[in-house]
Amino acid sequence: xxxxxxxxxxxxxxxxxxxxxxxxxxxxxxxxxxxxxxxxxxxxxxxxxxxxxxxxxxxxxxxxxxxxxxxxxxxxxxxxxxxxxxxxxxxxxxxxxxxxxxxxxxxxxxxxxxxxxxxxxxxxxxxxxxxxxxxxxxxxxxxxxxxxxxxxxxxxxxxxxxxxxxxxxxxxxxxxxxxxxxxxxxxxxxxxxxxxxxxxxxxxxxxxxxxxxxxxxxxxxxxxxxxxxxxxxxxxxxxxxxxxxxxxxxx
Amino acid sequence: xxxxxxxxxxxxxxxxxxxxxxxxxxxxxxxxxxxxxxxxxxxxxxxxxxxxxxxxxxxxxxxxxxxxxxxxxxxxxxxxxxxxxxxxxxxxxxxxxxxxxxxxxxxxxxxxxxxxxxxxxxxxxxxxxxxxxxxxxxxxxxxxxxxxxxxxxxxxxxxxxxxxxxxxxxxxxxxxxxxxxxxxxxxxxxxxxxxxxxxxxxxxxxxxxxxxxxxxxxxxxxxxxxxxxxxxxxxxxxxxxxxxxxxxxxxxxxxxxxxxxxxxxxxxxxxxxxxxxxxxxxxxxxxxxxxxxxxxxxxxxxxxxxxxxxxxxxxxxxxxxxxxxxxxxxxxxxxxxxxxxxxxxxxxxxxxxxxxxxxxxxxxxxxxxxxxxxxxxxxxxxxxxxxxxxxxxxxxxxxxxxxxxxxxxxxxxxxxxxxxxxxxxxxxxxxxxxxxxxxxxxxxxxxxxxxxxxxxxxxxxxxxxxxxxxxxxxxxxxxxxxxxxxxxxxxxxx
Numbered sequence: 202x203x204x205x206x207x208x209x210x211x212x213x214x215x216x217x218x219x220x221x222x223x224x225x226x227x228x229x230x231x232x233x234x235x236x237x238x239x240x241x242x243x244x245x246x247x248x249x250x251x252x253x254x255x256x257x258x259x260x261x262x263x264x265x266x267x268x269x270x271x272x273x274x275x276x277x278x279x280x281x282x283x284x285x286x287x288x289x290x291x292x293x294x295x296x297x298x299x300x301x302x303x304x305x306x307x308x309x310x311x312x313x314x315x316x317x318x319x320x321x322x323x324x325x326x327x328x329x330x331x332x333x334x335x336x337x338x339x340x341x342x343x344x345x346x347x348x349x350x351x352x353x354x355x356x357x358x359x360x361x362x363x364x365x366x367x368x369x370x371x372x373x374x375x376x377x378x379x380x381x382x383x384x385x386x387x388x389x390x391x392x393x394x395x396x397x398x399x400x401x402x403x404x405x406x407x408x409x410x411x412x413x414x415x416x417x418x419x420x421x422x423x424x425x426x427x428x429x430x431x432x433x434x435x436x437x438x439x440x441x442x443x444x445x446x447x448x449x450x451x452x
Numbered sequence: 453x454x455x456x457x458x459x460x461x462x463x464x465x466x467x468x469x470x471x472x473x474x475x476x477x478x479x480x481x482x483x484x485x486x487x488x489x490x491x492x493x494x495x496x497x498x499x500x501x502x503x504x505x506x507x508x509x510x511x512x513x514x515x516x517x518x519x520x521x522x523x524x525x526x527x528x529x530x531x532x533x534x535x536x537x538x539x540x541x542x543x544x545x546x547x548x549x550x551x552x553x554x555x556x557x558x559x560x561x562x563x564x565x566x567x568x569x570x571x572x573x574x575x576x577x578x579x580x581x582x583x584x585x586x587x588x589x590x591x592x593x594x595x596x597x598x599x600x601x602x603x604x605x606x607x608x609x610x611x612x613x614x615x616x617x618x619x620x621x622x623x624x625x626x627x628x629x630x631x632x633x634x635x636x637x638x639x640x641x642x643x644x645x646x647x648x649x650x651x652x653x654x655x656x657x658x659x660x661x662x663x664x665x666x667x668x669x670x671x672x673x674x675x676x677x678x679x680x681x682x683x684x685x686x687x688x689x690x691x692x693x694x695x696x697x698x699x700x701x702x703x704x705x706x707x708x709x710x711x712x713x714x715x716x717x718x719x720x721x722x723x724x725x726x727x728x729x730x731x732x733x734x735x736x737x738x739x740x741x742x743x744x745x746x747x748x749x750x751x752x753x754x755x756x757x758x759x760x761x762x763x764x765x766x767x768x769x770x771x772x773x774x775x776x777x778x779x780x781x782x783x784x785x786x787x788x789x790x791x792x793x794x795x796x797x798x799x800x801x802x803x804x805x806x807x808x809x810x811x812x813x814x815x816x817x818x819x820x821x822x823x824x825x826x827x828x829x830x831x832x833x834x835x836x837x838x839x840x841x842x843x844x845x846x847x848x849x850x851x852x853x854x855x856x857x858x859x860x861x862x863x864x865x866x867x868x869x870x871x872x873x874x875x876x877x878x879x880x881x882x883x884x885x886x887x888x889x890x891x892x893x894x895x896x897x898x899x900x901x902x903x904x905x906x907x908x909x910x911x912x913x914x915x916x917x918x919x920x921x922x923x924x925x926x927x928x929x930x931x932x933x934x935x936x937x938x939x940x941x942x943x944x945x946x
Contacts, residue, residue: 213899214902216934236938244889246882251853252882376832380828382829389467391467392471395790396790
């Protein structure tokens with residue numbers, strides 16, 4: 202089986218280790234990984250801030266970059282939700298506003314092939330034990346777009362529970378937003394940081410060494426607060442934990 | 453006597469104050485979490501909740517699609533039952549009608565049932581200007597009114613107050629408006645409720661005019677419906693000689709049977725009760741046309757538009773008119789919990805306020821232009837909404853209107869509005885980002901530049917970047933981008 206990695210712009214530029222972890226994890230599970238170089242950003246920052254027209258070329262670019270791949274895998278619930286929920290809407294509106302059916306057709310063709318990483322592992326590959334080893338206490342923050350947008354449910358936690366050596370502790374108020382929210386983080390910084398401070402406080406209170414998530418943009422915000430406050434808890438993307446093995450442990 | 457929402461600062465500035473107020477934060481956290489958990493339990497009891505939700509959505513959509521027909525039918529039914537129907541295009545007209553009706557009775561005091569519509573139009577202030585004293589009788593509204601305060605929640609307007617603060621308000625203010633608070637009043641909820649009961653009873657027994665809103669209006673029968681918890685509404689609806697109800701036109705449902713859905717979904721969503729303690733229904737003046745001396749002998753219904761028809765014209769935004777004012781979205785909203793209700797600058801705070809206010813009032817003011825951004829788009833509001841209003845979708849739609857301008861309906865006329873002020877730099881930045889992201893060569897160059905900047909590690913950024921670094925460290929930059937790693941590792945150009 203082959204899959205195309207949709208690494209996302211945030212991971213490409215800021216968290217390459219997450220992309221590398223996905224490659225190692227999928228290859229370990231027997232999936233050949235391609236990285237279509239034409240890929241870029243899904244256009245969510247533009248779309249969610251009110252610049253829908255600016256997201257249209259990025260929709261086109263994303264759809265064309267991944268044309269022909271039966272599986273497009275992304276380590277971001279937020280970007281997967283952007284494609285699945287908003288691409289069809291962007292296409293529909295473009296058509297209604299007289300820019301033709303092209304975008305709608307591209308969206309329709311792309312949507313069923315895009316999988317968030319845990320969906321791909323659990324639903325497509327049918328695995329929850331990926332053979333990982335990570336001897337740490339971990340708490341998991343389910344980011345909103347994965348939790349409510351995609352309906353990931355317990356998939357991430359099931360994957361984490363199957364990791365050898367890993368002790369998963371429940372995060373209080375786990376379903377509550379961390380306060381990142383894309384441009385919300387800078388448009389409403391006080392509320393954003395207040396929400397993130399409560400979230401990180403809950404994480405610290407669990408006694409976990411690691412606050413794990415499946416969206417690095419949320420983790421960038423939480424990690425920024427943890428470090429500013431001098432907390433010892435570190436943030437890690439789920440893919441990096443799942444990629445870690447006894448032979449090649451995460452350092 | 454009450455505060456005003458005029459001239460509110462933009463949401464981020466107003467929210468900053470609330471975030472830094474530890475008492476307010478504690479009050480709100482305690483209250484919202486308590487009711488949030490109770491609601492979840494009350495909803496989980498119903499196996500057919502999702503179907504009730506879909507049915508509520510469908511009934512409201514149907515009512516709105518044929519609003520013209522339903523309203524005329526309602527008017528006929530209310531008139532046939534001895535009531536008088538008035539049509540108010542905006543707040544001023546509604547206030548003029550109500551003030552005129554009260555003045556015509558010769559009385560100068562009115563008792564009020566908790567009503568969002570009358571707050572929306574600023575009725576109490578209009579009555580006061582005409583020399584009419586309006587007494588709020590809902591316990592929380594009374595606290596807000598006596599405290600010269602503003603409501604901060606749809607269902608629990610004094611949610612921002614704890615009981616010690618309420619005790620202080622009662623002790624200081626009750627005597628100026630009627631029966632004073634008992635000597636040495638404590639802050640036990642039972643004692644506070646008893647003080648309010650004694651204070652309000654005098655008002656109920658004296659008042660000749662009652663003013664209410666309504667949760668629902670049934671088109672086929674002309675029946676008005678008020679849901680409440682305290683019984684104070686029942687007093688105001690039955691004791692006075694004249695009853696005036698001010699109701700938004702979107703509150704109409706086609707048939708009596710439709711209430712069956714909302715009788716289940718509204719109490720569970722709002723107070724987490726299986727059934728609300730008091731449901732008052734009346735149809736005009738009843739079969740005797742008021743001659744039996746039971747209940748009011750005059751009933752006036754003021755149908756309020758005030759931006760609703762314009763909102764109905766918007767294909768995305770119109771779903772906000774399905775709102776049944778349960779406030780479940782406020783109670784689950786993490787932004788509301790930290791920013792508090794006052795930051796929304798409207799009688800409609802929280803997520804529903806962030807989509808209603810900029811539609812009903814337009815996006816011209818600083819507060820209304822900032823409200824669509826007062827959300828992380830986390831989706832918790834949509835998940836709990838008993839009429840399935842996709843609030844995040846409307847927020848993004850309104851952001852587009854604020855940032856880019858576009859077509860809106862104002863006063864029934866389709867116009868194109870200009871972008872709100874202050875978005876020029878953002879628009880340029882978004883365009884620049886898109887141009888960069890849409891050009892692989894430029895993107896690679898940008899990433900290389902970023903990697904080279906990693907040794908700078910600034911703790912504080914200047915300009916707009918400060919909004920990030922004031923409360924957070926910046927991400928630690930990697931030595932190379934993913935695509936550089938891939939190209940090196942796999943020998944493919946990326």
